Amino acid sequence: MKKYISSTINHFILSIGLLIMIVPIWIIFASSTHSSLFINTNGLQFFLGDNFIENYSRVLFKQSGFFNEITALKMFFNSFVMATGIATLSVITSLMAAYGLVYFKVKYATIIFWLIFITLLVPLELRIMPSYIVMSKLNLVNTFAGLILPISASAIATFFFRQFYKSIPDELLEAAKLDGTNSLRFFIDFLIPLSKTMIAAVFIFMFVFGYNQYLWPLIMTTSEQYWTVVMGLKTMYGSISDRFAFVIMSMIPPVIIIIFLQRLFIQGIFQNK
Amino acid sequence: MKKVQFKSNYSQYFFLAPQLLILLIFLYWPIIQTFKDAFTMQDAFGFGSQFAGFDNFLFIFSDPSYFTAFKFTIIYSFVITLITGSIGLLLAVQANKVMHGKSAYKTLLIWPYAIAPAVVGVMANYFFSERYGLLHHLFNNLWGFNWYENVFDAYIYVIIAGSWKQISANFIFFLAGLQAIQKTVIEASIIDCKSNIRRFWTITFPLLMPTTFFLIIINITYAFFDTFGIIDTTTIGAPGSETKTLVYKAYIDGFKGLDLGSAGAQSIMMMIIVLVITIFQFRYIEGKIHYN
Numbered sequence: 001m002k003k004y005i006s007s008t009i010n011h012f013i014l015s016i017g018l019l020i021m022i023v024p025i026w027i028i029f030a031s032s033t034h035s036s037l038f039i040n041t042n043g044l045q046f047f048l049g050d051n052f053i054e055n056y057s058r059v060l061f062k063q064s065g066f067f068n069e070i071t072a073l074k075m076f077f078n079s080f081v082m083a084t085g086i087a088t089l090s091v092i093t094s095l096m097a098a099y100g101l102v103y104f105k106v107k108y109a110t111i112i113f114w115l116i117f118i119t120l121l122v123p124l125e126l127r128i129m130p131s132y133i134v135m136s137k138l139n140l141v142n143t144f145a146g147l148i149l150p151i152s153a154s155a156i157a158t159f160f161f162r163q164f165y166k167s168i169p170d171e172l173l174e175a176a177k178l179d180g181t182n183s184l185r186f187f188i189d190f191l192i193p194l195s196k197t198m199i200a201a202v203f204i205f206m207f208v209f210g211y212n213q214y215l216w217p218l219i220m221t222t223s224e225q226y227w228t229v230v231m232g233l234k235t236m237y238g239s240i241s242d243r244f245a246f247v248i249m250s251m252i253p254p255v256i257i258i259i260f261l262q263r264l265f266i267q268g269i270f271q272n273k
Numbered sequence: 274m275k276k277v278q279f280k281s282n283y284s285q286y287f288f289l290a291p292q293l294l295i296l297l298i299f300l301y302w303p304i305i306q307t308f309k310d311a312f313t314m315q316d317a318f319g320f321g322s323q324f325a326g327f328d329n330f331l332f333i334f335s336d337p338s339y340f341t342a343f344k345f346t347i348i349y350s351f352v353i354t355l356i357t358g359s360i361g362l363l364l365a366v367q368a369n370k371v372m373h374g375k376s377a378y379k380t381l382l383i384w385p386y387a388i389a390p391a392v393v394g395v396m397a398n399y400f401f402s403e404r405y406g407l408l409h410h411l412f413n414n415l416w417g418f419n420w421y422e423n424v425f426d427a428y429i430y431v432i433i434a435g436s437w438k439q440i441s442a443n444f445i446f447f448l449a450g451l452q453a454i455q456k457t458v459i460e461a462s463i464i465d466c467k468s469n470i471r472r473f474w475t476i477t478f479p480l481l482m483p484t485t486f487f488l489i490i491i492n493i494t495y496a497f498f499d500t501f502g503i504i505d506t507t508t509i510g511a512p513g514s515e516t517k518t519l520v521y522k523a524y525i526d527g528f529k530g531l532d533l534g535s536a537g538a539q540s541i542m543m544m545i546i547v548l549v550i551t552i553f554q555f556r557y558i559e560g561k562i563h564y565n
Contacts, residue, residue, distance in 0.1 A: 006469075010367040014378050017364040021385050021441065027407070028396055043405045093292040100288030104279050112289065119300050121547045125498045125520045126540045129527040130306035131299070138298075153299040158292065170277045183279045187288075212389035214502040219528070230389045234506055240405075247395055254387035262383055 025251075032056075032244035039240050055245045059238065070224045072232070072246060078144075079211055079228040079253070085148035086210030087203045094157035095199065099187055101158075102165040103173070119155045124216060132219050142223045151210060157202045164198050165191070200264050208254045310537030329538035338514045339539070342522040348428070349435065349518060350496035354489055356436045361443025361488075362481075366473070368444075369451040379448065386441035390499050394506030397434035401507070408433070420508065424515045427508050431516050434503050439495055443488055450484030451477070490554055497543075519543055 027044050034049035060072050097116060106112060124131065131150050132141075140146035168191075176186050192199070217231040227235070229250045236246060258265065279285075314325035333339045368378045385393075400408045401420065412418035412429070420426040454477065462476040478485075501520050504510060510517035510525070517525065519539065527536025 007371065010371050011374075013367045014364060014371065017360070017367075017440075017444075018378070018381055020437075021382055024396060024400065024437070025385075028399065031399075039405065044399065044407055089295075093295060096288040097292035100285045102275055104281060104285035104288075106285050106289070112293070116292065116296065119296055121551060122300065122304060122544060123494075123498050125501060125524075126543055126547075127300070127303040127307055128524060129533060129536050130303035130310065132528075133306060134299070134303050149295060150299040150303075153295045155292075155296070166275075170275055173275065173277045173279075177277070183281060183284050186279075208387050212387075212391075214389060214391035214505070215524070230391050230502075233392060233395050243395075244399075247392060250392055251388045254389070255384045258387035259380055259384050262380065 025248075028244050029248050032241055032248050034241060036239035036241045039244075051241065055241050056249070059242050059245045059249070062238070062242075070227050070232070072229075072236075072249065074225075075227050075229045075232045076249075076253075078147075078226055079230070081144055082147045082213070082217070082228055083207045083210035085144060086151050087206040089148060089152040090154060090157045090206045091199055091203050093152070094155070094161050094202070095192070095195070096187075097155075097158045098161035098165055099191065102162055103183070103186075116155045116158055119153070120159070124150060128215065128219065135220065140220075142221055142226050144226070146220050147213075147217060147226065147228070148210075151213060151216060157206065160202055161195065161198065164195060168194065197264060200261070204257055204261050204265050208257060211254050307537045307540050310533040311541050312537075314534050315532075325534065329534040330542075333535055333538050333542070338517075339522070341514050342517045342519050345516060346497065346518045349432070349500070350493045352432050353435050353439060353496045353500075354492040356432070357439040357443045357492060358485070358488060360436075360440050362447045364440075364444050365447035365451055366477075368448055382444050383441055385438045386445065388438055389502060390435075390438070391502030391506050393438050394434055394503040397430070397437075397503070397507055401430050401434075421511050424512060427512055427516050431500075431504060431508055434507050435496065435500050439492060442491065442495075446484055446488055446491075447481065450481050454480050486554070490550065493550060494547075497547075519546075 027046060030048050031039055031045045032055060033052040034045050035051050035055075038049065039045065062071060100106065101109070101113060101116075135141055135146050135150070138146075140149070172190060173186065176190060181189070212230055213228070214230050217226070217228045221227055221231070233243075233246060233250055236243065238246070311329055312325060312327075313322045314328055315322040364382060368375060368382070371378070400406050403409055409418060412426070418426050418429075420430045458476070458480070462472050466472045466475070497518065498520055500518060501524070504516060504518060504521045508516045510521060514522065520543065523536050523539040523543070526532050526539065530536075
C-alpha cells in the first residue's frame with residue numbers, strides 16, 4: 001500500500017513535468033492549425049483547427065523575407081547544408097587532431113595542446129565582430145563556407161575524442177605494431193571502427209548545435225538566399241498562423257534526431273565519464 | 274598521452290594540421306583582432322585609429338549600463354542554474370524510481386533540449402504578448418504585469434523563457450548520473466537508513482556531486498552565451514538595458530553601435546570571466562569531489 005502511494009506521487013510529479021514541457025508546444029501547434037483571423041479574435045488555441053494543410057503548405061512554398069526571395073523550403077535546405085557541414089568538418093578534424101595528440105610523440109606537445117584547448121574558452125559569441133571582419137576580408141560573407149568554418153573552429157569534439165582514445169588499452173597498439181601496421185592504417189582500420197558510437201554522438205551533437213545557430217547566420221547572411229531556418233524565424237513576415245506553423249516546422253529536424261538517436265547520444269556522452 | 278606511441282617525424286602533423294589550420298584562421302585571427310580593437314580608439318567616422326592603452330576598459334568600467342548588464346548576467350545565471358537544476362533533479366529522481374513508463378518519460382522530457390534558444394524565445398514571445406499571451410493575462414490578473422516598464426516583470430519573462438528548455442538538459446544528465454550509482458550502495462543504505470529523504474541527502478546526493486558541478490558549469494555557460502537568441506527574440510534588453518546580458522550588450526555596442534573598441538574590451542572582460550570559472554572548476558571542484 002505504501003509503495004503504491006509513493007509510486008503514485010512519482011507519476012504525479014513526472015506528469016506535471018511533462019505538462020510543463022509539452023503544453024507550450026501543443027498550444028503553438030494547435031494554434032497553427034487555425035486561420036489567422038480566428039487567432040486574432042480568439043487568442044491562442046488549445047484545440048486543433050482545420051487549416052493544417054492550408055497553413056503549412058503556404059508557409060513551405062511561399063516566397064518571404066524582406067524582398068520575397070526565399071521560401072521556407074529553401075531555408076530548410078540551407079540549414080541542412082550548414083548543420084551537416086559543421087558536423088562533418090568537426091568530426092573529421094577533431095578525430096584526426098585527437099589521434100595526433102594521443103598516439104604520437106609531438107614536438108612542442110604542450111604548446112599545441114594549449115593552442116587547441118584554450119579555444120574552449122572563446123565561444124563564437126565572444127569574437128563575433130572581428131570574425132565578421134575576417135570573413136569579409138576572405139570574401140566569405142554570403143557563402144556556405146562562411147556559415148560553416150568559424151563554427152567548426154571548436155575543440156570541444158577534440159576533447160571528447162581525446163578522452164576516448166586515452167581509455168583504449170595500450171595492448172591494441174602493441175599488437176598492431178607487432179603486425180607491422182602503420183599509423184594511417186591503425187587509425188582507419190582500428191580506431192575509427194572502435195569510435196563509431198563516439199563519432200555518432202559527436203555528429204548528432206554538432207548537427208543540432210549547427211542547426212540551432214542564430215547569431216552567426218544573422219550576421220553572415222546579407223543575401224536572403226542564405227537564410228537559415230532559426231534566424232529566418234524572427235525576420236520572416238507573414239500572418240500569425242503562418243508564423244506559428246513555421247515555429248513548429250523549425251523544431252522538427254533537431255527534435256526528431258534527438259528522439260530517435262537519444263540512446264546513442266547519451267551513451268556517447270557517458271562513455272567518457 | 275599513451276605509453277606506447279608511434280615514432281614518426283611528420284605523420285602527427287598531418288593529423289593535427291586540418292584542425293590547427295581552421296583554428297588559426299577562424300579563431301586566432303579574430304581573437305588577435307579583438308585584442309587589437311580593445312587597445313585602439315577609433316574615431317567616430319572610421320577615418321583613423323590610434324593606440325589607446327586601457328582607455329576602452331576605463332570607459333566600460335565608468336559606464337553604468339555595463340554594470341547593469343553585469344548584474345543581470347550574474348542574476349540570470351544564478352536563477353537559471355537554480356531553477357533548472359532543482360526541477361531537473363526532482364524529475365530525474367522520480368523517473369529513476371518508477372517501474373513503468375521510464376523510457377516514455379525520458380523521451381518526452383528530453384526533446385525540448387533540441388530546440389534552438391531563438392525558437393524558444395519566439396514561442397515565449399507569443400505567451401507573453403499582450404494580445405494573445407496566456408501567461409501575460411495570468412500575471413496581469415495577479416499583479417498588473419507589464420514587462421516593458423517593470424524590471425521585475427521583464428526578469429520573469431526572460432527567466433521563464435531561458436529556463437524552460439534547459440530543464441531537459443539537467444534532467445538528462447541527472448538521470449544518467451543516478452543510473453550510474455551502483456545498486457549495491459543503494460541497497461546497503463536502505464538497511465542503514467529508513468528515511469527516504471534523509472537517505473537521498475546523505476547518500477545519493479553526495480554521489481551525484483560530479484554531475485551537479487558539471488551541470489552548474491553547463492548552466493552558467495548556457496546563461497552567458499546561448500541565451501543570446503532568447504534575449505534577442507523576447508525583450509531585446511528592455512526595459513532600458515535591464516535585461517541585456519554581457520554578450521548581448523557587446524553585440525549591440527559592436528554591431529549596432531559600431532564601437533569596436535568598447536566591444537573588444539567587453540569581449541576580453543568576458544574571456545577573463547570564463548577563464549576564472551574554468552580555473553575554479555578544475556582547481557577547486559575537481560580536487561574536492563570523489564569520483565567512484
